[in-house]
Amino acid sequence: MFVIPFPVFDPVAVAVGPVEIRWYALAYIAGILAGWWYVRRLARAAALWGDRPRPDIGQVDDAVTWVTLGVIIGGRLGFVLFYAPAYYAENPLEALMVWRGGMAFHGGLLGVICAILLFARFRGASALALFDLLAAAVPLGLFFGRIANFINGELWGRVTTVPWAMVFPGAGPEPRHPSQLYQAGLEGLALFVILAIAVRMGALRRPGFALGLFGAGYGVARIIGEIFRQPDAQIGLIGGVFTMGMILSLPMVLFGGAMIIWSLRRPPA
Numbered sequence: 001m002f003v004i005p006f007p008v009f010d011p012v013a014v015a016v017g018p019v020e021i022r023w024y025a026l027a028y029i030a031g032i033l034a035g036w037w038y039v040r041r042l043a044r045a046a047a048l049w050g051d052r053p054r055p056d057i058g059q060v061d062d063a064v065t066w067v068t069l070g071v072i073i074g075g076r077l078g079f080v081l082f083y084a085p086a087y088y089a090e091n092p093l094e095a096l097m098v099w100r101g102g103m104a105f106h107g108g109l110l111g112v113i114c115a116i117l118l119f120a121r122f123r124g125a126s127a128l129a130l131f132d133l134l135a136a137a138v139p140l141g142l143f144f145g146r147i148a149n150f151i152n153g154e155l156w157g158r159v160t161t162v163p164w165a166m167v168f169p170g171a172g173p174e175p176r177h178p179s180q181l182y183q184a185g186l187e188g189l190a191l192f193v194i195l196a197i198a199v200r201m202g203a204l205r206r207p208g209f210a211l212g213l214f215g216a217g218y219g220v221a222r223i224i225g226e227i228f229r230q231p232d233a234q235i236g237l238i239g240g241v242f243t244m245g246m247i248l249s250l251p252m253v254l255f256g257g258a259m260i261i262w263s264l265r266r267p268p269a
Contacts, residue, residue, distance in 0.1 A: 003165050003166065003167055003175045004164055004165065004166050005166070005167065006153060006166045006167055006168050006169065008153070008169060009023070009151045009152075009153070011023055011024070011151065011152050013026055023148050023151045023152065024148045024151075024152060026148075027144040027145050027147060027148035028071075028072075028141075028144075028145070028148075030144045031140055031141025031142070031143075031144040031145060032064065032067075032068055032071075032141065034137075034140040034141070034144070035134075035137035035138065035140050035141050036060075036061075036064050036137075038136070038137045038140060039060055039064075039133045039134065039136070039137045040057060040060055040061075042133055042136060042137075042199065042204070043055055043056070043057060043060050043133060044057065048199060048200075048202075048204045048205070049204050049205060049269065050202075050205040050268065050269035051269050052129070052204070052205055052207065052269035053126060053129065054126075054129055054204075055125050055126065055129055055130055055133065059123060059125045059130075060133070062119070062123065063115075063116065063119050063125075063130060066115040066116070066118070066119045067112055067115055067116070067134065069111075069115060070108070070111035070112040070113075070114060070115030070116075071108045071111060071112060071141075072108075072111075073111050074107045074108045074109070074110050074111015074112065074114070074115075075103035075104055075105070075107050075108030075111060076095070076102065076103060076104075076107070077095075077107050077111070078103075078104030078105075078106055078107010078108060078110065078111075079102040079103055079104040079107060080095045080102070081107070082104050082106065082107060082244060082248065083102075083104060083232055083234065083235065083244060084102070084234055086234075087234070105142070105145075105222075106248040106249075112134065113131075116130050116131060116134070128207050128208055128211070129207070131208075131210075131211045132203075132204055132207065132208065132209070132210040132211050133204075133210075135195065135210040135211045135213070135214035135215075136195045136196070136199055136203075136204075136210050136214070138214060138218075139187065139188050139189070139191040139192035139195065139214075139218075140188070140192060142183075142184075142187045142188045142191070142218075143184050143187070143188025143189055143192070144188075146180050146181070146183045146184035146187065146188060147180070147181075147184050149180040149183075150178065150180035150181055150184070153168050153169050153170065153171075154180075155179070155180055155229065155230075156168040156171045156176050156177075156178070156179065156180070156229075156230055157176045157177025157178060157179030157180075157182070157228045157229050157230055158176060158177055158179075158228060158229065158230050159174040159175065159176055160175060160176060160177050160228075161175070162177065164178065165177065165178075166178050171230070176230065177228040177229070179225060179228040179229040179230070182224075182225050182228055182229075183221070183222070183225040183229070186221035186222075186224060186225055187218060187221045187222060187225065190221065191214070191217045191218060191221055194213070194217060195210060195213060195214060195217070198210065198213055202268060205268040205269045206263045206264065206266065206268050206269070207263060207266065207269075208259045208260075208262060208263040209259070209260060209263040209264070211256075211259055212255070212256045212257065212258070212259025212260035212261075212262075212263060213256065213260060214256065215252045215253070215255050215256025215259060216252070216253050216255075216256025216257050216259075216260065217256070218249070218252060218256075219249040219250065219251075219252035219253035219256060220249075220253060222245055222246075222249040222252075223245075223246050223249050223250070223253075225245075226243045226245045226246045226249075229243070229245070231243045231244075232244060
């Protein structure tokens with residue numbers, strides 16, 4: 001059977017003496033910087049908003065710090081609580097060792113939600129407008145994050161016989177789906193393009209529409225990706241069918257759909 005050999009990457013991108021900079025860290029930095037640039041561009045484009053109040057550039061710049069903290073703290077806590085609570089209950093200090101890996105998107109999402117709500121309260125900004133802006137940019141970060149997963153040879157797919165199957169180091173001799181690339185394409189590129197088209201067609205004139213479209217779009221993309229991704233070893237299949245990622249994504253689909261309906265029932269700005 002034809003199998004593509006996995007191109008083994010060094011997880012360390014740059015090393016200067018004892019200081020190591022890993023590809024995973026660079027992916028987070030790239031995602032934040034690309035998202036920041038894109039959000040600033042959308043915030044400046046008055047024509048996209050109609051007469052709807054929008055965040056100014058100062059608010060956008062200040063919110064980036066809050067969002068970054070929300071991603072890191074929420075992402076780590078989400079992994080600890082959703083995917084390995086028993087392990088970290090026995091090894092609580094390791095929950096602080098972010099450099100060892102282990103981040104959960106849904107935890108990071110909850111962290112960002114809390115960060116934006118607090119920021120909007122203290123700065124007098126519109127939380128919904130900020131959420132709509134972030135929704136349009138988040139897929140950029142998801143793309144870089146999934147590429148980093150592929151480089152690290154982690155979160156591999158299920159065993160398969162497709163011609164593009166790969167044998168991942170640490171996953172045994174069986175060929176597997178490169179599910180990290182599937183998710184980078186679905187959650188990252190495809191969702192970014194869909195949201196970009198929606199924004200150009202007036203999504204930002206309807207409060208909550210971009211947020212709802214991201215929630216529903218990510219939820220569907222993640223559920224599809226989970227079909228090909230190997231379930232987490234410490235959890236397995238819940239009920240013999242569902243992965244934890246599927247279960248956590250279903251509420252996003254429902255919430256996103258409800259937000260889209262609510263937004264469309266309101267007159268656009």
